[in-house]
Amino acid sequence: EAGVAQSPRYKIIEKRQSVAFWCNPISGHATLYWYQQILGQGPKLLIQFQNNGVVDDSQLPKDRFSAERLKGVDSTLKIQPAKLEDSAVYLCASSQAGAVLSGANVLTFGAGSRLTVL
Amino acid sequence: GNSVTQMEGPVTLSEEAFLTINCTYTATGYPSLFWYVQYPGEGLQLLLKATKADDKGSNKGFEATYRKETTSFHLEKGSVQVSDSAVYFCALGVNSGGYQKVTFGTGTKLQVIP
Numbered sequence: 001e002a003g004v005a006q007s008p009r010y011k012i013i014e015k016r017q018s019v020a021f022w023c024n025p026i027s028g029h030a031t032l033y034w035y036q037q038i039l040g041q042g043p044k045l046l047i048q049f050q051n052n053g054v055v056d057d058s059q060l061p062k063d064r065f066s067a068e069r070l071k072g073v074d075s076t077l078k079i080q081p082a083k084l085e086d087s088a089v090y091l092c093a094s095s096q097a098g099a100v101l102s103g104a105n106v107l108t109f110g111a112g113s114r115l116t117v118l
Numbered sequence: 119g120n121s122v123t124q125m126e127g128p129v130t131l132s133e134e135a136f137l138t139i140n141c142t143y144t145a146t147g148y149p150s151l152f153w154y155v156q157y158p159g160e161g162l163q164l165l166l167k168a169t170k171a172d173d174k175g176s177n178k179g180f181e182a183t184y185r186k187e188t189t190s191f192h193l194e195k196g197s198v199q200v201s202d203s204a205v206y207f208c209a210l211g212v213n214s215g216g217y218q219k220v221t222f223g224t225g226t227k228l229q230v231i232p
Contacts, residue, residue: 041224042207043162043207043222056214
């Protein structure tokens with residue numbers, strides 16, 4: 001099966017500019033996640049979708065970050081305006097189900113989009 | 119809240135050495151536990167998992183046992199290879215409101231030298 005697709009792989013912008021990242025999850029995966037991974041740190045969950053509804057966005061800086069998942073498939077993460085501290089890799093992941101019924105919920109990650117804010 | 123604490127890296131080992139990467143967790147309820155690996159230039163991928171106490175996850179020669187009494191999930195491998203050089207992330211999954219939230223540790227970089 002095809003993996004999780006993300007684009008662009010690399011983006012360099014000036015502070016106060018805007019940027020958008022796109023993610024196409026594995027076909028049939030209901031749950032989609034956006035994580036932020038700053039260099040030297042572990043991934044931090046920004047937002048989690050179940051189909052096209054948000055189930056967790058508690059760590060999303062809503063004054064500058066927004067995300068949507070139209071039709072419960074593709075998703076876009078936007079940053080406007082960007083700050084220097086937003087420099088990071090933005091990881092998209094998907095999984096078959098958000099609720100653990102019979103076992104652990106395994107995430108499949110894309111390769112990530114590396115953002116550099118100058 | 120839920121959190122994962124991993125031993126700091128980098129860890130440098132000679133080929134065929136024994137590997138342990140420590141991981142402890144704090145969580146409410148009964149979390150699932152995972153180890154993910156990130157090879158150079160690649161995305162994170164699942165290495166192994168365990169869903170309940172005393173379960174042992176294993177894959178590619180790596181093992182980890184879910185220890186509820188010590189809230190630990192240490193990663194071990196008896197004989198590492200150069201190809202095991204990567205960053206290893208311990209993670210826990212907790213059910214919250216009918217959905218599973220996955221929290222990652224900070225990662226431990228492993229370098230294996232010939």
